[in-house]
Amino acid sequence: MDGQMAFAEEVLAGQPFSKLLGTRIVEFGDGAAVLELEIREDLRQQHGYVHGGLLGYLADSALTFAAGAVVGGNVLTSGFTIDYLRPAVDGTLRAEGRVIRAGRGRVVSRCEIFTVDERGEPLLCAVAQGDVAVTGPAVT
Known part of the structure; x- marks a missing residue:
């Protein structure tokens, strides 16, 4: 495992909420990050779909991890928008995040969130874009 991926896994492991959900980082580097998590019954809302808050969490995390892949670990989300395109079911x-533009104090990232079925077929369910603040010198 390369140093960047080890760093990303360490950061994710330090987030109690991410651990609670069972989130894993599967790609990290070159201005991109990919996070995954299994859909479970306890993550659904009353209609049987994955709760939108969970998609928001994944977007927030993927946007920020992608930014961190460029500018280091001292980053915080300063805001994002998300569009829900279809319900996430099974x-x-x-969540695939990638940097659009990185500056010294601010990074703009985009994210696409898919459900992936047992055959590996992705289905786009949400898109997001956000601003990530650089809060200090690069930490890697």
């Missing part, structure tokens, strides 16, 4: 949630 399979694995996969």
